[in-house]
């Protein structure tokens with residue numbers, strides 16, 4: 001039986017690929033693992049059947065036999081550990097790739113999510129105008145550091161890995177803000193991720209669902 005993931009019945013972004021099932025689809029496509037998708041509505045995500053899979057009532061989840069996982073970092077790591085192609089064989093390089101996965105969700109994603117909240121969800125609040133530049137600078141701090149580390153390399157640590165998959169997925173969200181273009185090597189890094197055939201397949205699969 002192929003694993004089953006959950007995704008939005010209809011993503012709020014209308015299929016732009018920002019919902020986090022895209023990263024899980026991407027990982028599955030990179031390793032060549034077929035999968036099934038169960039679509040869930042916002043209401044169903046908060047009901048007991050889904051809460052049993054995901055304590056916070058979100059997507060994506062991942063089910064494979066007796067195993068049920070939530071959190072994209074852990075799902076992508078699980079996929080990467082069980083299939084060749086997303087983690088290096090060398091133990092130290094593997095540990096470093098996993099560090100980049102954690103850095104993506106734990107260090108780089110939080111200020112980006114703050115920016116999304118400030119730009120979209122809180123844009124009508126009286127403090128929003130004053131707060132936005134502060135939040136943008138917090139994102140810039142991280143991007144500057146990441147850009148310095150990436151330099152002119154294609155990927156963060158040697159060959160493409162699950163660390164890059166997670167980092168590029170986190171950075172995708174900045175596209176509409178224009179900030180990414182201030183760091184040409186990061187913009188090119190994200191474009192390299194988007195150009196991967198496995199990403200294209202993942203993107204098209206989620207788009208088909210959200211534009212049906």
Ligand SMILES: N[C@@H](CCC(=O)N[C@@H](CS)C(=O)NCC(=O)O)C(=O)O
Nearest residue numbers: 018019020057058059060071072073
């Ligand atoms: N840290 C979680 C975040 C999951 C998450 O925020 N999922 C969003 C979709 S991208 C969601 O389900 N939002 C609806 C909600 O929170 O009610 C992960 O990486 O899996």
